[in-house]
Amino acid sequence: MQETDRRVPIDAQKVDAPLSQFAVFLVVSIRPGDGDLASVRDVLAGMDDLAKTVGFRDMGANLSCVVGIGSAAWDRFGRPDRPAELRPFPTIKTAAHSAPSTPGDLLFHIRADRADLCFEFERLLLDLLGDAVEVVDEVNGFRYFDARDLLGFVDGTANPSGAGMAEATLIGDEDPAFAGGSYVVVQKYLHDLAAWNAMTTEQQEAVIGRRKADNVELDDTEPQKAHKTLATITDDDGAEFEILRDNMPFGSPASGEFGTYFIGYTRRLWVIERMLKRMFIGDPPGLHDRILDVSTAVTGGTFFVPPLHLLEALGDGD
Known part of the structure; x- marks a missing residue:
């Protein structure tokens, strides 16, 4: 059974920051x-001081x-211990589709309700990092209408809220040295909007598993499961x-690029992997x-989000 009542470490990073515009x-x-x-x-x-420097405006x-922090980077920092589930993103390859694992030691997820604050933070951050790093991927996302993706459907409906947020996202007593940390998985998806828009609304709804207009869940047509069902993991009790x-949309109409990040x-990396x-x-395969x-x-990457005291300890070489 899932654990439902525990104290949240006060120095967790802002994993639960409000959904932002940019x-x-x-x-x-x-x-x-x-x-x-x-x-x-x-x-x-x-990092905390930099956020204050920019955010006070x-x-x-x-x-x-x-x-x-990625698995290989964690090893380079030289700590004698490591988060229990930290490992590289696993490549998945089938005859039809593949989920690649791509390079990356550090992920910076910058959020704000103003694009200029995101821009300024990133500019100062990269100035500070200088030649010590190489940028391997940068995506600028934006909130689209009423939290929809570029396929036209509401995204993130099943997010936890209230007390369930910490239970779902923050490591607890199962790995006490890293309590208050989290795992994060990222993938950049590019959409073929011409192919998508060639489908009827009913066909699109069957793929997603929700009505497009009002976001109401639809029943699956067995044995083919909808996206919302395949992306839902349950325990033995349901x-x-x-x-x-x-997630956020991104893209450039001029270059024909449309995607979702x-x-x-x-709290449990295996859940996203599954x-x-x-x-x-597929389920069934x-x-x-x-x-x-x-x-x-x-793209595909897996990272560990340390609580602030561990992030500062890594910075101090401790």
């Missing part, structure tokens, strides 16, 4: 030199930045293991998530 998803690799690693340590130790815009999604925070297996392999016929995953 976001930057920045993934970087740390260059191989010891001096580069030392420079990164210094920046990580000062408009406190109501809720600027925040969550920092995630209780759902929730995750926090803060998936980002999921979870979701992705069900989507790409062979009946994959039909959203993949119009949405192609081009």
Whole structure:
């Protein structure tokens, strides 16, 4: 059974920051030199101060930045212990579709209700990191209408709320050295909107498992399961293991690029890994998530989000 009542560490990063109007998803690799690693340590130790420096201009815009650390980078920081489930993103490859694992040591999830604050934070952050890192992916996301993706459906309906937020996203007594931390998985998906828009609304709704206009859930047509069903993981008693999604659309009509940046925070990394297996392999196997016929995953990364005292300790070399 899922644990439902526990104390939330007060120094958890702002995983539960309110859904924002804008976001930057920045993934970087740390260059191989010891001096580069030392420079990164210094920046990580000062992340909270940097957020205050930029965010004071408009406190109501809720600027925040969550920092995630990849498996290989965690090893480089030299700690004798590691989060129980921290591991690289697992590549999934089938005859029809694949979920690639792509490089990345650090994830910076920058959020605010003003695009200029996201821009300024990222600009100063990259100035501080300098040549110690190489940017491997940068996506600028935006909130689209009433929290819809570019496929036209509401995204993130099943997010936890209230007391369930911490239970779903923050590590607890099962891994006490890392209590208050979280796991985060990111993927960048590119959409073939021409193919999607060639489908009828009823066909689209069958793929997603919800009505397009009002977001009401629909029953699956067995044995083919809808996206919302394949992305739902339950225990033996039927209780759902929730995750926090803060997906955002991105794109450029001029270049014909349209996509969704998936980002999921979870207390239990295996939950998201199982979701992705069900989507790409199918349940039963062979009946994959039909959203993949119009949405192609081009990146994939897994990171650990340490609580603030561990993030500062990494920065101090402790």
